[in-house]
Amino acid sequence: MKKEKSIYKVIFVNQDKIYEVFCSHVFQSDMYGFIEVEELIFGERSQLVVDPGEEKLKAEFTGVKRSYIPMHAIVRIDEVEKEGVSKMLEPAGGKVKAFPVTYGPGSGKSSD
Numbered sequence: 001m002k003k004e005k006s007i008y009k010v011i012f013v014n015q016d017k018i019y020e021v022f023c024s025h026v027f028q029s030d031m032y033g034f035i036e037v038e039e040l041i042f043g044e045r046s047q048l049v050v051d052p053g054e055e056k057l058k059a060e061f062t063g064v065k066r067s068y069i070p071m072h073a074i075v076r077i078d079e080v081e082k083e084g085v086s087k088m089l090e091p092a093g094g095k096v097k098a099f100p101v102t103y104g105p106g107s108g109k110s111s112d
Contacts, residue, residue, distance in 0.1 A: 010023060035071055041083045
């Protein structure tokens with residue numbers, strides 16, 4: 001029996017936009033605080049109707065083997081039955097900002 005390949009929908013925030021992409025592999029990175037996303041899936045160019053939003057994302061990720069997304073930028077990860085159309089969305093009702101995080105010296109935390 002052949003095991004079906006998993007497909008994941010990953011929604012994350014990047015530069016005040018909401019990205020929704022589909023990929024074959026998602027896992028915690030060896031780099032602390034990042035999620036790795038591999039083998040992004042985009043619709044075939046042979047389709048009759050071409051979505052300009054998906055084409056823009058496809059161009060942005062051309063040549064990318066693996067993306068490292070900060071954990072705090074991840075909105076949701078779903079395992080889905082089949083891929084959909086990748087999107088870059090403007091947030092409804094205003095701008096989306098990542099939660100501010102500071103690390104290391106000068107982070108405002110006292111060390112007493």
